[in-house]
Amino acid sequence: xxxxxxxxxxxxxxxxxxxxxxxxxxxxxxxxxxxxxxxxxxxxxxxxxxxxxxxxxxxxxxxxxxxxxxxxxxxxxxxxxxxxxxxxxxxxxxxxxxxxxxxxxxxxxxxxxx
Amino acid sequence: xxxxxxxxxxxxxxxxxxxxxxxxxxxxxxxxxxxxxxxxxxxxxxxxxxxxxxxxxxxxxxxxxxxxxxxxxxxxxxxxxxxxxxxxxxxxxxxxxxxxxxxxxxxxxxxxxxxxx
Numbered sequence: 512x513x514x515x516x517x518x519x520x521x522x523x524x525x526x527x528x529x530x531x532x533x534x535x536x537x538x539x540x541x542x543x544x545x546x547x548x549x550x551x552x553x554x555x556x557x558x559x560x561x562x563x564x565x566x567x568x569x570x571x572x573x574x575x576x577x578x579x580x581x582x583x584x585x586x587x588x589x590x591x592x593x594x595x596x597x598x599x600x601x602x603x604x605x606x607x608x609x610x611x612x613x614x615x616x617x618x619x620x621x622x623x624x625x
Numbered sequence: 626x627x628x629x630x631x632x633x634x635x636x637x638x639x640x641x642x643x644x645x646x647x648x649x650x651x652x653x654x655x656x657x658x659x660x661x662x663x664x665x666x667x668x669x670x671x672x673x674x675x676x677x678x679x680x681x682x683x684x685x686x687x688x689x690x691x692x693x694x695x696x697x698x699x700x701x702x703x704x705x706x707x708x709x710x711x712x713x714x715x716x717x718x719x720x721x722x723x724x725x726x727x728x729x730x731x732x733x734x735x736x737x738x739x740x741x742x
Contacts (some may be wrong), residue, residue, distance in 0.1 A: 545730075551702065552735075553732075554629070554716050554718075554733030554734050554735050554736050555668075555716070555718075555733040555738075556732045557731070557732075560730070561691055574632060600668065604729075612658075612673060612681060613658075613670070613731060615667070615668045616667075617667040617668075618667060618668065
């Protein structure tokens with residue numbers, strides 16, 4: 512079945528540091544890939560997405576490129592801010608299934624120090 | 626738009642009691658999802674509806690859990706009887722399924738934090 516694997520956390524960085532959060536996936540069809548972010552005390556919200564191979568999703572300085580050859584969708588940001596402290600979830604939606612169900616990774620907590 | 630609305634935001638109950646969680650999806654959305662989030666198991670999909678019809682309830686843990694969507698603007702998740710291991714944050718999410726599966730963003734509510742004593 513479909514699955515999403517995220518790197519183990521938590522991750523602690525200093526402000527303005529470079530961020531990479533790894534995500535790899537297994538899917539039977541041609542998935543769309545997503546990054547969701549959950550700020551403390553809130554629900555998840557979409558950060559960015561990519562729907563086909565080589566697409567790059569970007570938002571708020573974050574980027575991720577859909578790499579079919581390595582089945583990866585790593586999240587990057589060049590300079591993190593304290594306000595980026597949150598839990599980040601990688602997810603996929605498999606077009607082989609006739610539904611909009613998302614499969615989420617376990618999430619990783621990012622803490623950014625001033 | 627008010628976004629996905631969930632109530633209550635916090636619920637504390639005793640073991641054995643019935644708990645009902647409520648969700649109002651974004652107007653016009655035709656898919657609705659119930660998730661459970663715990664430290665141990667992460668984010669789990671419990672059930673989802675499309676056009677008010679349950680499509681996949683394979684994530685519902687056991688018969689104590691039930692969900693309904695009587696109309697396009699309201700859904701409930703009921704636990705009866707509740708147990709301490711049901712303590713978690715329960716999220717509702719909705720999306721507009723335009724027939725191009727896999728590309729529809731899910732919008733999450735703020736969640737209901739359930740504590741069963």
